[in-house]
Amino acid sequence: MRIASRDIGPEFPPYLIAEMSANHNGDIERAFRIMEVARAAGADALKIQSYTADTITIRSDRPEFQIKGGLWDGRSLHDLYSWAQMPWDWHGPLFDKARDLGITIFSSPFDFTAVDMLEKLDAPAYKIASFEAIDLPLIRHVAQTGKPMIISSGMADATEIAEAVDAARDAGCTELVVLLCVSGYPAPASDYNLRTLTDMQSRFGVLTGLSDHTIDNTAAIAAVGLGACVIEKHVTLDRNGGGPDDSFSLEPDELTALVEASHTAWKALGKVDYGHKSSEVQNVIFRRSLYAVADIPKGALLSHENVRSIRPGWGLAPKHLEAVIGRRAARDIPRATPLAFELIED
Known part of the structure; x- marks a missing residue:
C-alpha cells in the first residue's frame, strides 16, 4: 500500500499518523502549530476529522442523545460535536499548510458530503473512524474514490470487520489497512489484546495497524513487534489544554519518542537470520x-x-x-x- 509517495507494509518502517482530532480547540493557529509539531517529530501524516454537528447527529433532548459518564459527561452529542468539529472552511488552508511543511494530510470523513469535499482537495487517502466501521454505505462511497483506505475496528466484532473489509473491496478498494482499536478515551493497555493483530492479518488478509488510545507509547511499540505497519496516536500541544481530546493525547516530545522507538522496534524485527551479526x-x-x-x-x-x-x-x-x-x-x-x-x- 502507498499513501502519497510513502510505501506501507511489513517491509517498511511503521507509518506514523498524528491524529489532530479536536485538539485544535477552535483555533486554526493552534491547528497549524500541531501540524508543525507533527512534522518536526517525524510523523508521516497528520490526520483530521471532517464532520459537522448536524452531519454526525441531530439536536435532541431525548435521553439517548445525552452523554453520561466519561470525559464528556453531561453534554449532548450535538453539543460535543459542535465543540469538537473542524470548520469546513479550514480544510483548504490546512491542506495548503501541509504542502508547505512537506507532511501528508488526510481525514476521516463521517458522511458522503465530507468525502466529496475532501475529493476536491485531492486527499491522498481516507480513514474510517472506529464508530463508523459499521457504516457500509460510507465505506463503499470512500472505496469508489480509488484511494487507499484505513479502517479502525473499534467496537466492531469479527463479523462486522469482515463485512467492512468486504464492502471496501467489493466497491473497488485495493489498498486497505485495518487498525486494531479500542474505543475508550483513554483506553487501558490491558484492553488491547495485541495478539489479535496477527489473527486479523490471517483472518482478513489485510495489513494491520494500531489506533492507540492508551496514555503512553508501550502498546504502540509492542504492536510493531506483532506486525503493525501503521500506528495512529492523538497529538496535542498540551495535555492540560482543556479541549475534548487533549487529556489522552501525546505531547510533542512524546510523539518524537514514539517515532524513534517504533522505528527502532521495526529495525529490531529484521529477518530470519542465524548468522553472525x-x-x-x-x-x-x-x-x-x-x-x-x-x-x-x-x-x-x-x-x-x-x-x-x-x-x-x-x-x-x-x-x-x-x-x-x-x-x-x-x-x-x-x-x-x-x-x-x-x-x-x-
Missing part, C-alpha cells in the same frame, strides 16, 4: 575452543590434562574434544597453542 564479529574470538594447556611433546597422547576447551576461539571447536583425546601430537605443541587438525596425527 555485525556487532558480534569482533567477539567471535572470545568463544571457547580447544587449546593445549600444557606442553605436549611430539608423539605424546592428547589428554584431558593437556587439552581443554577455553577462551579464546582460535582453536578447534569444542565439539571435537572427544575426537582428539587419545590421539598423538604430530609435532611439539607448546602450551597456549590453539589446536588444529594438522597438529594431530591421523
